[in-house]
Amino acid sequence: MSNVIEVKVPDIGDFDSVEIIEMLVAPGDEINIEDPLITVESDKASMEIPSSAAGTVKAVKVAIGDKVAQGSVIIELEVSEIKNVAEIVAEGETKNETAQVESPQAATESVPTESISAPDAASFDGSADIQAQVVVLGSGPGGYTAAFRAADLGKQVVLIEKDDYLGGVCLNVGCIPSKALLHVAEVVNEAREFSKLGVTYQEPDIDTDKLREHKNKVVGRLTGGLKQLAKQRKVQILNGYGKFTSANTIGVEAADGTKQVVAFENCIIAAGSSVTRLPFIPWEDERVWDSTDALELKNIPKRLLVVGGGIIGLEMATVYHALGAQVTVVELGPGLIPGADRDLLKPFERTLKRRYENIFVNTKVTTLTPTDEGIVCQFEGKKAPEQDTFDNVLVAIGRSPNGKLIDAEKAGVVVNEQGFIPVDTQQRTNVDHIFAIGDVVGQPMLAHKATHEAKVAAEVIDGQQRFFDARTIPSVAYTEPEIAWCGQTEEQLKADGIEYEKGVFPWAASGRALSVGADVGMTKVLYDKATHRMLGTGILGKNAGELIAEAALAVEMGAEMEDIALTIHPHPTLSETINFATEVAEGTCTDIYLPKK
Secondary structure (H helix, E strand, O other), X not given: OOEEEEEEOOOOOOOOOEEEEEEOOOOOOEEOOOOEEEEEEOOOOEEEEEOOOOEEEEEEOOOOOOEEOOOOEEEEEEEOOOOOHHHHHHHOOOOOOOOOOOOOOOOOOOOOHHHOOOOOOOOOOOOOOEEEEEEEEOOOHHHHHHHHHHHHOOOOEEEEEOOOOOOHHHHHHOHHHHHHXXXXXXXXXXXXXXXXXXXXXXXXXXXXXXXXXHHHHHHHHHHHHHHHHXXXXXXXXXXXXXXXXXXXXXXXXXXXXXXXXXXXXXXXXXXXXXXXXXXXXXXXXXXXXXXXXXXXXXXXXXXEEEEOOOHHHHXXXXXXXXXXXXXXXXXXXXXXXXXXXXXXHHHHHHHHHHHOOXXXXXXEEEEEEEOOOOEEEEEEOOOOOOEEXXXXXXXXXXXXEOHHHOOHHHHOOOOOOOOOOOOOOOOEOOOOOEEEOHHHHOOOOOHHHHHHHHHHHHHHHOOOOOOOOOOOOOEEEOOOOOEEEEEOOHHHHHHHOOOEEEEEEEHHHOHHHHHOOOOOOEEEEEEEOOOOEEEEEEEEOOOHHHHHHHHHHHHHHOOEHHHHHOOOOXXXXXXXXXXXXXXXXXXXXXXXXXXXX
């Protein structure tokens, strides 16, 4: 049975009234407890007023410019059952409604080895062309780190790479080139924002050839540096596609058809992942892109459709919007960037909705049809049109592990149905002398996870007692604004029934954020209610990817609330928002007013 209730302004301190400067909900919106409803402004700062209940917005009773005070009715809300925040938390009934994705904060998870029957290893009767103590299959961030660390420990190492360059996806067609372009996008966006401050620039003249040259130069410097590091360590690089032929041999076929066999004592699989390709997508049409195509800057479309509202798709959307494209994003799930807390994403999504042509969530792309006018896309979703036409379509729905592409079964190595290779905490597969790291062993598919796993594997081969036991793996979306988080999210804590203390500091109350035009931001910290140890942190705003490192260290070290609150942070900085958010959780913050609980 549903009920309609009034949601009112709570105690806002010693103010007779405050002005509404932003409306954050509309009739028909589904909202949760503590979702922000309005933004109000006092003479000190602005703050968001949260909802005290969850349900569907039936009517909005205020508007921008209205003055409200404690007790003013904000919305009428239809709820199925009336409960306050305390009752919800006490009963543990809050459920995790986000898409089911692997947690970027938890240690790597994969299917237990014992749940899958190990294949029988093949035998190899021929002679090997190369003998190696350690073979590393793949030269991405995990692969080259493993090779270099093993070499530093005195091992004779062969590094097998299918492409002519080192660095894998991250260095060549992923993290690094995208960040080079995202920096350009940031500068373009800032220049446009300066007009509000009285400094006006002309619209930029985009030379895609020079921009591509800049991106390639950044990549070239790094890949060239890797070759030099390999040479200094006497790591032998073997270019070609490597596949197992037995438990102690790998066959390598070069681009010209030349074949060699490498025999090894130990092997580290760092085979990475590939772009997930849906079968109905017309990949043969050059107007349909994957993330690698998008980084080539073939053209700047007038209208661009991005299929997939995850990190990769939104980063490319950031680039192309800054360069002049009208962007539409379509996401199958209920919100953008699955894995991050919804309260971080609410203001982020509002920002994107003001910039982009459209954002459609809970929407499916059913067909893409090439025509002379463009790519005709048909949608299934409540708020999406039946079809629309775009100049280009970027499909960025994720990546798939390459575990099934290397004939691992011939070495007796278990590979699960998805293509992941199960490993233990020492990165060891079910075959004692074969290890695996990076994307191929499980989520999250992040370079900084792979490099840590790489060192563990190399050091275990050296006989050291090393284990991958990270408490947190930070995740960052280098969008505009950035989103970063580490440790456990609030939604995870609620789902697990863990009692916690929360502190949220809005950047609208940060002098540094206001001075650099980054007031649309927030820092949220989560602490264990009993021990006061930091459980997780989420940051939305400029340079969030840099700021999250302090929180990651705090989670890793088991830092307590008082450790952060009593650490003197420089002022005015964005970094002090972690300190302020902690003071909010502690109840000692003086930079914003804390309504009495």
